[in-house]
Amino acid sequence: MAGIVDVAAAAGVTVGTVSRVLNGDPAVRVRPETRERIHAAARAVNYTPNRAARALRRARLGTLALAVHDVSNPVYAAVIAGAQQAASRHGYVLMLADVPELARDAASFSRVVNSGIVDGLLLLPAGIEADRRVAAEAAGIVPTVIVNDSADALGSVTLDNEAAARMATEHLIGLGHRDIGLLELDGETERGFARTRGWEVAMRTAGLPVNVAWVRRGGHTAEAGRQAMGTVLDRADRPTAVMAASVLAAVGAVAAARDRGLDVPADLSVIGFHDVFFAQYLQPGLTVVELPLQALGHRSVELLLALLDHGEPEHVVITEPPPRIVVRGTTTRYRPPAR
Amino acid sequence: MAGIVDVAAAAGVTVGTVSRVLNGDPAVRVRPETRERIHAAARAVNYTPNRAARALRRARLGTLALAVHDVSNPVYAAVIAGAQQAASRHGYVLMLADVPELARDAASFSRVVNSGIVDGLLLLPAGIEADRRVAAEAAGIVPTVIVNDSADALGSVTLDNEAAARMATEHLIGLGHRDIGLLELDGETERGFARTRGWEVAMRTAGLPVNVAWVRRGGHTAEAGRQAMGTVLDRADRPTAVMAASVLAAVGAVAAARDRGLDVPADLSVIGFHDVFFAQYLQPGLTVVELPLQALGHRSVELLLALLDHGEPEHVVITEPPPRIVVRGTTTRYRPPAR
DNA sequence: GCGTATCAGACAAACGTTTTACCAGGAGTG
DNA sequence: CACTCCTGGTAAAACGTTTGTCTGATACGC
Numbered sequence: 001m002a003g004i005v006d007v008a009a010a011a012g013v014t015v016g017t018v019s020r021v022l023n024g025d026p027a028v029r030v031r032p033e034t035r036e037r038i039h040a041a042a043r044a045v046n047y048t049p050n051r052a053a054r055a056l057r058r059a060r061l062g063t064l065a066l067a068v069h070d071v072s073n074p075v076y077a078a079v080i081a082g083a084q085q086a087a088s089r090h091g092y093v094l095m096l097a098d099v100p101e102l103a104r105d106a107a108s109f110s111r112v113v114n115s116g117i118v119d120g121l122l123l124l125p126a127g128i129e130a131d132r133r134v135a136a137e138a139a140g141i142v143p144t145v146i147v148n149d150s151a152d153a154l155g156s157v158t159l160d161n162e163a164a165a166r167m168a169t170e171h172l173i174g175l176g177h178r179d180i181g182l183l184e185l186d187g188e189t190e191r192g193f194a195r196t197r198g199w200e201v202a203m204r205t206a207g208l209p210v211n212v213a214w215v216r217r218g219g220h221t222a223e224a225g226r227q228a229m230g231t232v233l234d235r236a237d238r239p240t241a242v243m244a245a246s247v248l249a250a251v252g253a254v255a256a257a258r259d260r261g262l263d264v265p266a267d268l269s270v271i272g273f274h275d276v277f278f279a280q281y282l283q284p285g286l287t288v289v290e291l292p293l294q295a296l297g298h299r300s301v302e303l304l305l306a307l308l309d310h311g312e313p314e315h316v317v318i319t320e321p322p323p324r325i326v327v328r329g330t331t332t333r334y335r336p337p338a339r
Numbered sequence: 340m341a342g343i344v345d346v347a348a349a350a351g352v353t354v355g356t357v358s359r360v361l362n363g364d365p366a367v368r369v370r371p372e373t374r375e376r377i378h379a380a381a382r383a384v385n386y387t388p389n390r391a392a393r394a395l396r397r398a399r400l401g402t403l404a405l406a407v408h409d410v411s412n413p414v415y416a417a418v419i420a421g422a423q424q425a426a427s428r429h430g431y432v433l434m435l436a437d438v439p440e441l442a443r444d445a446a447s448f449s450r451v452v453n454s455g456i457v458d459g460l461l462l463l464p465a466g467i468e469a470d471r472r473v474a475a476e477a478a479g480i481v482p483t484v485i486v487n488d489s490a491d492a493l494g495s496v497t498l499d500n501e502a503a504a505r506m507a508t509e510h511l512i513g514l515g516h517r518d519i520g521l522l523e524l525d526g527e528t529e530r531g532f533a534r535t536r537g538w539e540v541a542m543r544t545a546g547l548p549v550n551v552a553w554v555r556r557g558g559h560t561a562e563a564g565r566q567a568m569g570t571v572l573d574r575a576d577r578p579t580a581v582m583a584a585s586v587l588a589a590v591g592a593v594a595a596a597r598d599r600g601l602d603v604p605a606d607l608s609v610i611g612f613h614d615v616f617f618a619q620y621l622q623p624g625l626t627v628v629e630l631p632l633q634a635l636g637h638r639s640v641e642l643l644l645a646l647l648d649h650g651e652p653e654h655v656v657i658t659e660p661p662p663r664i665v666v667r668g669t670t671t672r673y674r675p676p677a678r
Numbered sequence: 679g680c681g682t683a684t685c686a687g688a689c690a691a692a693c694g695t696t697t698t699a700c701c702a703g704g705a706g707t708g
Numbered sequence: 709c710a711c712t713c714c715t716g717g718t719a720a721a722a723c724g725t726t727t728g729t730c731t732g733a734t735a736c737g738c
Contacts, residue, residue, distance in 0.1 A: 053694035095434035392724035
């Protein structure tokens with residue numbers, strides 16, 4: 001491994017000068033030819049800075065951590081992929097952390113976060129207690145950005161969840177549906193509230209009844225969605241369409257209808273959130289509202305890096321590209337029941 | 340941040356002694372009471388070792404990289420989760436790397452791998468050129484373990500792919516099927532070859548015909564599986580069952596049958612590889628052979644850590660727990676066509 | 679009572695950077 | 709001519725560990 005001393009020797013200057021030049025120190029005074037000699041020498045010996053040494057001195061390692069609840073959740077996976085790309089484009093490396101594990105005790109938290117191994121933290125919360133503990137612990141210790149949820153003290157970047165929910169609901173309204181249910185998200189997250197708001201706004205704007213008996217917690221799993229939808233479908237008056245605030249709840253809603261001998265989409269139209277890849281392989285294919293998950297990961301990293309430079313926590317909402325309805329087989333035009 | 344000097348001061352010894360005691364140096368000689376005092380002091384001041392300094396000195400950072408092709412592939416996600424847990428249990432952190440990006444040029448490879456930022460590399464290959472480039476580059480530079488594929492020079496840990504393929508095929512044979520097709524894996528991977536072997540062995544052992552016209556490359560995507568299966572189903576003589584060497588190819592096979600008005604499982608039984616979570620939400624639910632993907636990630640990390648300690652590359656095959664058939668709706672007993 | 683192990687820990691030199699403090703020599707200024 | 713000021717760097721001190729080498733005291737064999 002060629003170190004900075006090798007470069008200095010090859011260029012005929014001292015290591016201090018090499019360091020300044022290579023790091024683009026604005027306050028450095030070298031004549032152009034020396035600068036050029038140093039760069040040439042660095043290339044010649046194939047200089048690879050030792051990040052451990054740099055980290056020790058700078059108290060920064062060039063490493064970001066992304067804390068999620070479940071790596072195998074396909075929705076999170078898309079965010080991870082986006083964050084990973086952005087980090088590496090900026091010369092940072094991204095590592096994964098487990099929220100439950102971080103929250104378990106202070107020791108495991110500080111083992112990951114403290115001790116100069118991580119410069120910043122991205123937290124993708126699920127609205128449970130563990131999230132709040134991690135967020136509280138992180139605040140003040142390490143620059144932190146909340147992904148797809150809002151936070152007062154920390155930086156945050158969110159999708160336009162309300163607009164997406166509104167568009168999804170309006171898609172159903174546009175198909176002629178009037179009785180539209182809602183499967184809410186689990187946990188106390190702002191994105192969950194926003195999706196509920198979006199549904200409600202769309203309903204009220206269209207002058208349709210907001211029936212709280214058709215609103216249930218659909219959760220993050222298909223099984224939870226199935227149960228919740230079941231209790232709605234078992235009512236005498238049931239909706240002809242439902243917006244599910246997560247993709248898995250939508251899958252569960254379809255299963256619940258099928259359990260009761262109802263046809264999807266003839267008897268019940270279902271729209272879900274996020275265009276995960278398996279939505280198109282379900283039978284019928286799941287209609288969803290697509291949100292830019294990769295861009296979410298992307299922007300989150302960029303916000304965190306900005307936070308590292310000049311510590312002003314920002315709060316951004318991603319509106320570009322806008323949410324998009326991907327129409328597949330689970331939504332269809334409302335047809336009044338033959339009687 | 341409490342450093343080692345604070346501990347030393349609190350315990351009334353020098354930093355060198357603290358370091359040896361806390362790291363469990365076997366060659367250290369301290370009296371038990373001193374040892375206890377040091378541990379107590381470390382707890383009292385909440386000592387957090389600075390990993391950058393440690394890394395600089397030891398030329399080891401306590402960081403492992405896992406290189407995959409696609410984070411959002413649910414099969415890989417399970418491996419990632421297992422590796423993540425094992426790494427953190429051993430006090431290491433795991434970061435993700437992108438094989439295509441690593442392979443792009445030597446600079447991006449060495450930025451991740453070199454310069455003391457990563458102690459070891461886990462490579463989950465897909466059998467394409469990029470894998471071979473990364474593996475070749477890694478050999479000699481950084482301890483590397485190949486995950487679920489074999490390699491000569493580097494360590495490797497694989498699942499018992501041949502046994503699993505054999506079990507899957509025998510499940511179909513046990514249901515009375517005689518004409519059984521195969522959708523092979525894409526790419527030049529040992530696990531792909533093993534699965535093909537397993538199918539072939541099961542067929543020959545049962546005295547059934549191995550019809551090469553029923554063997555196709557099913558690939559890693561549902562679309563590829565659909566196309567491949569289509570060319571088989573369009574033949575005059577077609578199999579009554581098929582083993583797909585990947586779960587997505589299996590999904591594609593079901594779609595191909597459906598395209599042609601065939602019923603699954605009445606006209607075609609399908610079994611796939613790996614019990615990913617959405618298999619049960621397909622309609623009908625996909626029968627699969629389940630392999631311990633989490634354990635794969637787990638053992639891979641352990642092998643890599645062993646490799647770091649005493650550099651003997653090992654090759655292990657995970658046989659515990661054994662593959663398991665998860666029967667759902669896409670396989671059924673063979674019934675001769677009414678004529 | 680003398681030489682020699684052994685014990686229990688001290689001392690100090692790394693590791694490869696970054697960064698603070700400093701300096702020689704020439705140019706400008708009064 | 710004495711002085712400041714700039715230019716283009718140099719020299720050395722950190723950063724917080726780990727680890728090889730020493731040392732002062734106690735125990736042991738004879």
